[in-house]
Amino acid sequence: MVGSVGNGSMDLREKEKVEPLPREFDPEEIVRPKPPLETEGVGGEEGSGKSREIVLGRNVHTMCFAIKEPEADDEVTGEREAYMASVLARYRRSLIDRTKHHLGYPYNLDFDYGALGQLQHFSINNLGDPFIESNYGVHSRQFEVGVLDWFARLWELEKNEYWGYITNCGTEGNLHGILVGREVFPDGILYASRESHYSIFKAARMYRMECVKVDTLVSGEIDCTHFKASLLRNMERPAIVNVNIGTTVKGAVDDLDLVIKTLEENGFKDRFYIHCDGALFGLMMPFVKRAPKVTFKKPIGSVSVSGHKFVGCPMPCGVQITRLKHINVLSSNVEYLASRDATIMGSRNGHAPIFLWYTLNRKGYRGFQKEVQKCLRNAHYLKDRLKEAGISVMLNELSSTVVFERPKDEEFVRQWQLACEGNIAHVVVMPNVTIDKLDSFLNELLRHRSCWYQEGNISPPCIAADIGEENCCCALHKK
Numbered sequence: 340m341v342g343s344v345g346n347g348s349m350d351l352r353e354k355e356k357v358e359p360l361p362r363e364f365d366p367e368e369i370v371r372p373k374p375p376l377e378t379e380g381v382g383g384e385e386g387s388g389k390s391r392e393i394v395l396g397r398n399v400h401t402m403c404f405a406i407k408e409p410e411a412d413d414e415v416t417g418e419r420e421a422y423m424a425s426v427l428a429r430y431r432r433s434l435i436d437r438t439k440h441h442l443g444y445p446y447n448l449d450f451d452y453g454a455l456g457q458l459q460h461f462s463i464n465n466l467g468d469p470f471i472e473s474n475y476g477v478h479s480r481q482f483e484v485g486v487l488d489w490f491a492r493l494w495e496l497e498k499n500e501y502w503g504y505i506t507n508c509g510t511e512g513n514l515h516g517i518l519v520g521r522e523v524f525p526d527g528i529l530y531a532s533r534e535s536h537y538s539i540f541k542a543a544r545m546y547r548m549e550c551v552k553v554d555t556l557v558s559g560e561i562d563c564t565h566f567k568a569s570l571l572r573n574m575e576r577p578a579i580v581n582v583n584i585g586t587t588v589k590g591a592v593d594d595l596d597l598v599i600k601t602l603e604e605n606g607f608k609d610r611f612y613i614h615c616d617g618a619l620f621g622l623m624m625p626f627v628k629r630a631p632k633v634t635f636k637k638p639i640g641s642v643s644v645s646g647h648k649f650v651g652c653p654m655p656c657g658v659q660i661t662r663l664k665h666i667n668v669l670s671s672n673v674e675y676l677a678s679r680d681a682t683i684m685g686s687r688n689g690h691a692p693i694f695l696w697y698t699l700n701r702k703g704y705r706g707f708q709k710e711v712q713k714c715l716r717n718a719h720y721l722k723d724r725l726k727e728a729g730i731s732v733m734l735n736e737l738s739s740t741v742v743f744e745r746p747k748d749e750e751f752v753r754q755w756q757l758a759c760e761g762n763i764a765h766v767v768v769m770p771n772v773t774i775d776k777l778d779s780f781l782n783e784l785l786r787h788r789s790c791w792y793q794e795g796n797i798s799p800p801c802i803a804a805d806i807g808e809e810n811c812c813c814a815l816h817k818k
């Protein structure tokens with residue numbers, strides 16, 4: 340067999356020439372434009388032929404680069420290569436433009452990983468446990484463990500007491516953290532503030548856990564008075580609590596110490612598990628003075644953070660750290676891997692740990708500290724300028740998420756890729772968001788806004804319920 344490899348590929352080409360494609364496979368069919376979407380579930384009966392209802396007003400039809408099946412003699416002409424090169428070049432130009440006009444999502448788009456280009460040729464996969472090598476040798480566990488050690492040190496958990504892994508994203512960290520909590524307290528109730536990320540509620544659904552949504556303060560922080568009342572209604576069952584280290588929309592940081600105090604003072608001592616969702620600010624908080632400290636010296640069970648947000652990894656990834664003792668309960672050995680299964684996913688991106696390792700080495704603790712200070716300064720700049728212009732705006736003290744009145748025009752929202760909810764929008768100031776970029780955004784916003792509200796027939800919305808009366812500049816609340 341081995342000796343026939345060279346001939347084998349010749350044979351294959353010959354075979355392709357003579358053997359027709361299966362009847363059911365029609366290449367033209369795949370590239371032909373699709374008919375308009377039919378109604379599916381939401382907003383109409385399946386197969387009714389009615390067009391799909393636009394749910395959030397943002398269902399922009401994504402254009403698509405269709406796959407073109409190669410002609411038999413395509414290899415000779417090289418046309419295919421030229422076609423693909425032109426598609427990629429066009430795509431690259433659009434990425435440059437979209438990167439330039441991005442403000443709404445907490446992604447740090449400022450990085451240079453040119454040095455890692457040489458690794459693109461390898462299929463690096465860390466399937467299994469980071470600390471137990473599997474039989475698949477093309478892995479990057481040596482980088483993964485280096486990164487995990489760094490985070491365990493940051494959150495003050497000894498090397499021999501922690502376990503963790505590099506996840507595919509913050510959501511996976513949350514799914515893992517809540518699962519660990521459920522394994523520790525199988526009859527526990529999940530408590531999470533209403534403003535928690537949707538992945539927390541997804542975890543509750545996936546694991547069929549009873550979940551109590553706790554009210555929030557105007558800032559977006561968990562309301563510990565309501566938390567206490569909720570706990571008291573369920574005294575007989577342990578508590579699994581999600582604590583937000585930065586909520587998605589308002590960037591609010593839950594008061595971890597107050598959450599712990601509330602649990603301990605109300606009869607839950609040693610009967611609770613806390614997962615800290617630090618997807619957004621998990622790596623910023625350690626560098627913010629007066630921020631509640633996230634540390635395993637406190638009775639928390641796990642912390643997760645996204646790697647593509649503040650850290651600036653070019654592909655989605657995240658870090659999950661928990662206590663080793665919890666994992667020993669959760670995991671099982673898998674013979675075919677020769678490793679242990681304690682992660683949510685099977686195959687795991689082996690490139691991501693190298694990107695994280697690279698950026699942590701380059702920037703280090705001090706580099707991140709400087710970037711956090713810059714983000715907070717620039718966030719204050721944006722808030723002050725919006726306020727001066729008479730626009731409703733709020734910025735939480737420990738946050739770089741600037742929440743303000745939703746721009747009236749959806750085209751403007753899309754142009755700057757703002758994240759919106761109801762009448763509010765936000766800009767998340769990440770290290771790539773410079774004063775120049777903020778100025779061009781502000782100038783454009785003010786120019787458009789003077790047209791939107793020119794006649795005085797319509798006025799900017801009241802968003803006092805979202806950001807507090809003191810921050811609202813609507814006709815009723817402006818001073």
Ligand SMILES: Cc1ncc(COP(=O)(O)O)c(C=O)c1O
Pocket residue numbers: 508509510511513535536538583585586587588616618619645655656657
């Ligand atoms: C608070 C919070 N948790 C979790 C997530 C999910 O992170 P990811 O997008 O990395 O899955 C987000 C995403 O924005 C978030 O804001």
